[in-house]
Amino acid sequence: MNDALMTDTYSPSAQLSIRNVTKVFHGKQDLFSKLSGKSSADFVAIEDISLDIEPNTFVTIIGPSGCGKSTLLNMVAGLSDTTVGEILLNDIPITGPGPDRGMVFQNYALMPWMTVEENIRFAVETVYPKLSGKQMQRTIKEHIQLVGLAGAETKHPHELSGGMRQRVGIARALAISPQILLMDEPFGALDALTRGFLQDEVVRIWEQQRKTVIMITHSIEEALLLSDRIVMMTRGPAARVDEILEVPFPRPRHRETIDQHPAYHDLKAEMESHLFRETRAVEEAQLA
Amino acid sequence: MALSKPTGTKFYGGERESLFFNENVRAFLLFVGSLIAFLLLWEMGARFGVFAKGMPPASTTLKELWWWSTHPFFDNGPNDLGIGWNLLISLRRVAIGYTLASLIAVPLGILIGISPIAQKAFNPYIQLLKPVSPLAWLPLGLYILRDSEQTGIFIILISSIWPTLINTAFGVANVNPEYLDVSKTLGASRLRTIFKVIIPAALPSIVAGLRISMGIAWLVIVAAEMLLGTGLGYFIWNEWNNLYIPNILVAIFIIGLVGLILDSIFAALEKFVAFGRNS
Ligand SMILES: Nc1ncnc2c1ncn2[C@@H]1O[C@H](COP(=O)(O)OP(=O)(O)OP(=O)(O)O)[C@@H](O)[C@H]1O
Ligand SMILES: [Mg+2]
Numbered sequence: 001m002n003d004a005l006m007t008d009t010y011s012p013s014a015q016l017s018i019r020n021v022t023k024v025f026h027g028k029q030d031l032f033s034k035l036s037g038k039s040s041a042d043f044v045a046i047e048d049i050s051l052d053i054e055p056n057t058f059v060t061i062i063g064p065s066g067c068g069k070s071t072l073l074n075m076v077a078g079l080s081d082t083t084v085g086e087i088l089l090n091d092i093p094i095t096g097p098g099p100d101r102g103m104v105f106q107n108y109a110l111m112p113w114m115t116v117e118e119n120i121r122f123a124v125e126t127v128y129p130k131l132s133g134k135q136m137q138r139t140i141k142e143h144i145q146l147v148g149l150a151g152a153e154t155k156h157p158h159e160l161s162g163g164m165r166q167r168v169g170i171a172r173a174l175a176i177s178p179q180i181l182l183m184d185e186p187f188g189a190l191d192a193l194t195r196g197f198l199q200d201e202v203v204r205i206w207e208q209q210r211k212t213v214i215m216i217t218h219s220i221e222e223a224l225l226l227s228d229r230i231v232m233m234t235r236g237p238a239a240r241v242d243e244i245l246e247v248p249f250p251r252p253r254h255r256e257t258i259d260q261h262p263a264y265h266d267l268k269a270e271m272e273s274h275l276f277r278e279t280r281a282v283e284e285a286q287l288a
Numbered sequence: 289m290a291l292s293k294p295t296g297t298k299f300y301g302g303e304r305e306s307l308f309f310n311e312n313v314r315a316f317l318l319f320v321g322s323l324i325a326f327l328l329l330w331e332m333g334a335r336f337g338v339f340a341k342g343m344p345p346a347s348t349t350l351k352e353l354w355w356w357s358t359h360p361f362f363d364n365g366p367n368d369l370g371i372g373w374n375l376l377i378s379l380r381r382v383a384i385g386y387t388l389a390s391l392i393a394v395p396l397g398i399l400i401g402i403s404p405i406a407q408k409a410f411n412p413y414i415q416l417l418k419p420v421s422p423l424a425w426l427p428l429g430l431y432i433l434r435d436s437e438q439t440g441i442f443i444i445l446i447s448s449i450w451p452t453l454i455n456t457a458f459g460v461a462n463v464n465p466e467y468l469d470v471s472k473t474l475g476a477s478r479l480r481t482i483f484k485v486i487i488p489a490a491l492p493s494i495v496a497g498l499r500i501s502m503g504i505a506w507l508v509i510v511a512a513e514m515l516l517g518t519g520l521g522y523f524i525w526n527e528w529n530n531l532y533i534p535n536i537l538v539a540i541f542i543i544g545l546v547g548l549i550l551d552s553i554f555a556a557l558e559k560f561v562a563f564g565r566n567s
Contacts, residue, residue: 109466
């Protein structure tokens with residue numbers, strides 16, 4: 001199971017390859033900050049993480065709060081640079097953001113002044129400026145239907161519930177047909193029931209499209225329901241990958257029956273003990 | 289229709305507001321009551337000589353108000369001009385000066401908001417010039433432009449530029465970083481990001497700035513016109529020279545009313561661009 005941790009052997013078939021990546025947030029150490037007593041030390045958020053992700057797999061990242069999950073995902077998105085190491089997408093190093101990676105944000109990040117349709121159109125138009133009006137319209141409509149938003153096209157985000165807004169977020173990310181979908185706690189701001197609905201939607205859509213997905217979550221059940229592999233990170237600072245779990249459940253999966261699989265409870269217990277141990281260590285460190 | 293279905297709405301307890309006594313009706317009654325009381329006290333006070341000599345009673349003032357509003361457009365030379373003309377003259381000056389100010393302030397504000405360097409470079413000018421009283425520019429304007437009309441417009445411009453400029457720069461600099469991340473992950477060009485994301489995102493701030501600027505322009509024009517020769521400000525100045533107080537009161541009322549209308553237009557505009565955001 002720990003093959004992926006062997007940093008010297010990279011999988012040749014990997015679509016995304018994270019190689020010995022370290023991220024340091026540099027503190028303020030110039031003279032002015034020192035004089036004004038506002039200097040801060042460098043902070044090593046994650047250290048020497050390597051991870052290969054095969055095409056068409058659903059990978060979730062789970063770890064204690066503040067360990068650097070978002071930091072890692074933002075580097076994959078190209079929104080922030082790696083300090084050491086590199087991230088390869090189809091063997092080409094990532095140097096910045098690009099439409100080959102679609103991003104779903106925790107707080108939806110929809111433009112409030114655009115309707116549902118306009119939000120999606122903005123994405124499609126930006127990535128495919130040469131698309132004909134007809135094709136554009138078709139793409140938009142397809143994705144609105146894909147996430148079950150038909151009828152809400154002309155609504156503005158503030159007129160929609162959180163669950164509906166995140167559907168728009170997902171439709172927008174998929175509409176540009178990215179190679180990889182990145183989701184940072186996409187359901188974190190939703191109530192349990194809505195969360196369940198959206199997970200089911202994601203299961204359905206994923207089985208239709210089988211896109212590579214990297215998703216961050218805090219929910220063990222969510223990770224088990226959705227993923228092929230679960231990457232468990234240690235606490236920060238200098239967070240690492242602790243263990244990678246393979247999730248063997250057959251697809252299509254259903255939330256009602258998934259816990260009947262013989263491996264379900266062992267996997268769940270293992271994740272719980274990992275998260276419990278790391279989170280308690282974080283709290284102890286804060287008390288010390 | 290509700291009457292034909294007597295069992296249509298159920299009553300679930302709680303205080304049912306009577307039609308004739310809800311909050312709005314009460315506020316209106318209080319408004320009317322206090323207005324009548326005020327006018328009565330004014331009328332009495334003036335008739336029994338409680339106020340300064342020459343202070344007109346309410347009835348005279350209201351009669352004048354009626355007369356001026358029913359004869360807005362006559363023209364017997366600059367010192368005897370209908371209040372409608374004076375109003376239009378003031379509005380025209382404000383419109384030109386304010387539009388010019390906005391045309392400078394909005395693009396410059398966007399530039400300053402986008403670029404931290406421009407922000408640092410221009411901030412000293414803004415901070416230094418913003419607190420200067422508009423009237424302090426008057427002599428300079430008259431000297432440079434040698435024209436009272438242009439000077440009036442110049443004063444409006446220079447005094448109404450700052451709130452729009454500052455608010456625009458603030459709005460642009462504080463666009464929700466998630467919107468920018470969306471734009472970046474899509475690979476949008478800088479120009480597309482500015483026009484499709486940054487400006488619409490900053491629009492509530494920009495309109496709020498435009499609203500404050502409009503309020504200032506309307507405040508300043510009256511003061512400036514006292515020294516310039518036409519317009520509502522001059523109307524007041526002229527009536528002061530005639531020592532005819534009712535017309536001054538009429539002008540104050542009209543200035544207030546027009547200011548109120550201008551402000552409501554911008555308040556409506558703010559609502560229109562808010563889309564659920566509260567700014
Ligand atoms: N721009 C930054 N400058 C300095 N430190 C940062 C910065 N961004 C994040 N950090 C620090 O890096 C660590 C990891 O942050 P990150 O947001 O990646 O955690 P996370 O795992 O996503 O947490 P959560 O589960 O709460 O979302 C945190 O300790 C955070 O304080
Ligand atoms: Mg995070």
